[in-house]
Amino acid sequence: MNNIERDPEVRFRTLFVVTSRPLLSYALRRVGDPADAADVVAETFVVAWRRIDDVPSGDGARPWLFGVARRVVGNHRRGQLRRSQLADRLRERMGDLVVADISGAADDTEVVRLAMANLDGDDREILRLNSWEGLTPAEIAIALQVPAGTARSRLHRARGRLRAELGRVGWDGERPDSAGHVADDERALVQDLGCER
Amino acid sequence: MNDDDLDLLVASASPVSDRRVAALPLDGPEAELLEAIMSLPRPHQGALPEVHPRYRRWRLQVLAPVAALVALVVGVVGFQQLGGDRNEAWAAPVVAVANAAPRILVQRPGWSVTRADEFTAAIGEMTYGDGRNELELRWQPAGDTPDRSKEAAHLETLELMGRDARLFRYNGPVGPTVVPADMTITASPPATASAVDGPGDFTTLWSQGPHSVEVRGVFADIETYKSVLAGLREVDVDTWLRAMPASVVRPDDRSALVDEMLADVPVPEGFDTAALRAAEGVKDRYQLGAAVAGSAACAWIDSWVGAIDAGDDGAAQRAVDAMATSHRWSVLAEMRDQGAYPDVVWELADAMATDAPVSGGKPVTIRDSYVNTLGCAPR
Numbered sequence: 001m002n003n004i005e006r007d008p009e010v011r012f013r014t015l016f017v018v019t020s021r022p023l024l025s026y027a028l029r030r031v032g033d034p035a036d037a038a039d040v041v042a043e044t045f046v047v048a049w050r051r052i053d054d055v056p057s058g059d060g061a062r063p064w065l066f067g068v069a070r071r072v073v074g075n076h077r078r079g080q081l082r083r084s085q086l087a088d089r090l091r092e093r094m095g096d097l098v099v100a101d102i103s104g105a106a107d108d109t110e111v112v113r114l115a116m117a118n119l120d121g122d123d124r125e126i127l128r129l130n131s132w133e134g135l136t137p138a139e140i141a142i143a144l145q146v147p148a149g150t151a152r153s154r155l156h157r158a159r160g161r162l163r164a165e166l167g168r169v170g171w172d173g174e175r176p177d178s179a180g181h182v183a184d185d186e187r188a189l190v191q192d193l194g195c196e197r
Numbered sequence: 198m199n200d201d202d203l204d205l206l207v208a209s210a211s212p213v214s215d216r217r218v219a220a221l222p223l224d225g226p227e228a229e230l231l232e233a234i235m236s237l238p239r240p241h242q243g244a245l246p247e248v249h250p251r252y253r254r255w256r257l258q259v260l261a262p263v264a265a266l267v268a269l270v271v272g273v274v275g276f277q278q279l280g281g282d283r284n285e286a287w288a289a290p291v292v293a294v295a296n297a298a299p300r301i302l303v304q305r306p307g308w309s310v311t312r313a314d315e316f317t318a319a320i321g322e323m324t325y326g327d328g329r330n331e332l333e334l335r336w337q338p339a340g341d342t343p344d345r346s347k348e349a350a351h352l353e354t355l356e357l358m359g360r361d362a363r364l365f366r367y368n369g370p371v372g373p374t375v376v377p378a379d380m381t382i383t384a385s386p387p388a389t390a391s392a393v394d395g396p397g398d399f400t401t402l403w404s405q406g407p408h409s410v411e412v413r414g415v416f417a418d419i420e421t422y423k424s425v426l427a428g429l430r431e432v433d434v435d436t437w438l439r440a441m442p443a444s445v446v447r448p449d450d451r452s453a454l455v456d457e458m459l460a461d462v463p464v465p466e467g468f469d470t471a472a473l474r475a476a477e478g479v480k481d482r483y484q485l486g487a488a489v490a491g492s493a494a495c496a497w498i499d500s501w502v503g504a505i506d507a508g509d510d511g512a513a514q515r516a517v518d519a520m521a522t523s524h525r526w527s528v529l530a531e532m533r534d535q536g537a538y539p540d541v542v543w544e545l546a547d548a549m550a551t552d553a554p555v556s557g558g559k560p561v562t563i564r565d566s567y568v569n570t571l572g573c574a575p576r
Contacts, residue, residue, distance in 0.1 A: 112207065128211075131208040
């Protein structure tokens with residue numbers, strides 16, 4: 001890091017600009033309610049600001065932030081996330097917007113959702129971090145705070161269990177239509193070999 | 198359905214697309230939020246009360262497994278070479294890890310540890326098997342105990358190695374379960390007690406000192422699963438360490454194994470194997486294979502990118518040709534059934550032939566993706 005990159009304010013601004021929307025996407029996918037998602041984003045960035053010296057530099061920052069967001073979402077689900085005045089405007093604005101894409105989801109999507117719903121929470125989350133948030137196994141390892149090899153192993157086994165579950169719920173094995181529900185920019189990479197960098 | 202297709206399928210179930218969120222007119226509120234957060238006092242470094250104390254602790258632990266495994270393997274080798282009193286044969290760090298981790302084995306005929314690629318005292322996973330069934334064991338800090346009751350049926354509480362343990366079953370019968378059409382995937386209703394009979398995905402959790410321990414497996418019926426649970430035993434340090442699978446690469450074997458893995462892998466001029474041979478970074482065979490094949494692939498793609506930038510068509514073609522042979526690398530052939538690493542190497546190799554984008558939700562160029570994708574060492 002050069003001197004500018006070491007400056008906490010510069011680092012935080014950069015982090016915020018680069019990750020605020022992916023983090024908002026994550027929050028919307030996990031908590032559903034737009035107002036709650038705004039609170040998740042605000043609380044996550046408050047943690048990042050207070051702990052900016054602990055945020056990894058470079059590529060590690062984004063998954064670190066997802067790791068924080070994951071715990072904030074956990075607090076939200078336990079009813080421990082308070083409304084933040086910081087997020088008033090964002091929450092207000094979010095409330096005016098319709099962000100769900102879900103209406104008219106294809107039957108296939110429902111089958112996939114059903115299969116995923118039948119997985120355990122750990123399997124489901126690692127698949128979502130991989131496919132929804134576009135995290136590589138190395139990044140998932142940072143977010144989940146497990147060794148990289150463990151993240152790879154878990155992802156491998158979660159895929160196996162999803163395949164089994166898809167078979168169980170009647171998935172016909174066809175490849176999903178890439179022009180379907182998810183935008184082409186949904187993921188940066190599907191796979192990753194996840195070595196340290 | 199390969200991993201790519203499966204990942205795409207999962208992506209298709211996303212309730213909200215990134216593109217949709219990116220298009221939301223939120224720049225103003227976001228800018229306000231940014232300024233509001235930055236107006237908060239930032240604690241001085243070192244005096245910061247930990248919001249999540251375990252972050253720092255765990256980060257150190259993430260660095261520990263390799264060292265622990267090195268020490269562990271050295272301990273194994275040392276013991277085998279030295280003989281004599283077993284307790285004194287293990288290196289102190291090994292004993293420290295082994296003492297702190299839950300040392301549990303399945304002590305039934307035919308059962309052994311089949312996987313133990315990385316672990317620490319705080320977090321670890323192992324797989325046991327007898328050739329027909331597998332049981333996964335996971336331990337983690339007690340504070341992170343998962344709540345399985347949301348996604349599985351609690352069937353009974355039983356005593357396991359002197360502790361109360363809760364047995365759950367996943368995958369209730371497929372019926373009129375409907376995933377609500379809201380924005381979050383919610384778990385299906387837990388299986389009912391009537392679903393106890395027949396094959397199932399069973400898991401059992403208990404607290405053990407500072408750990409939450411879970412053992413999970415798919416079995417023909419609950420009685421078979423419970424019979425395996427009945428074979429779980431806490432064992433002493435020696436027994437536990439000696440149970441580590443042969444797939445763990447011992448430091449003494451590492452250099453020869455690197456040579457073996459590289460036997461049919463072309464490498465560019467100046468390719469340095471020193472880091473691969475170093476004892477630091479001991480992994481199981483799959484992880485070492487990923488390091489070896491990945492290093493060669495990274496070196497070739499580095500060379501290819503450099504050649505393109507320099508306008509050296511000959512050098513670029515040599516890199517393409519070398520990567521094209523990756524479909525025949527023995528190390529990747531060995532790994533293909535265990536994970537997705539080979540697929541990614543081959544995807545890059547194939548894309549290099551035409552400088553095509555690498556597929557995945559968003560097409561990306563080889564140049565922009567290969568370092569992160571392969572985990573190449575910093576240049």
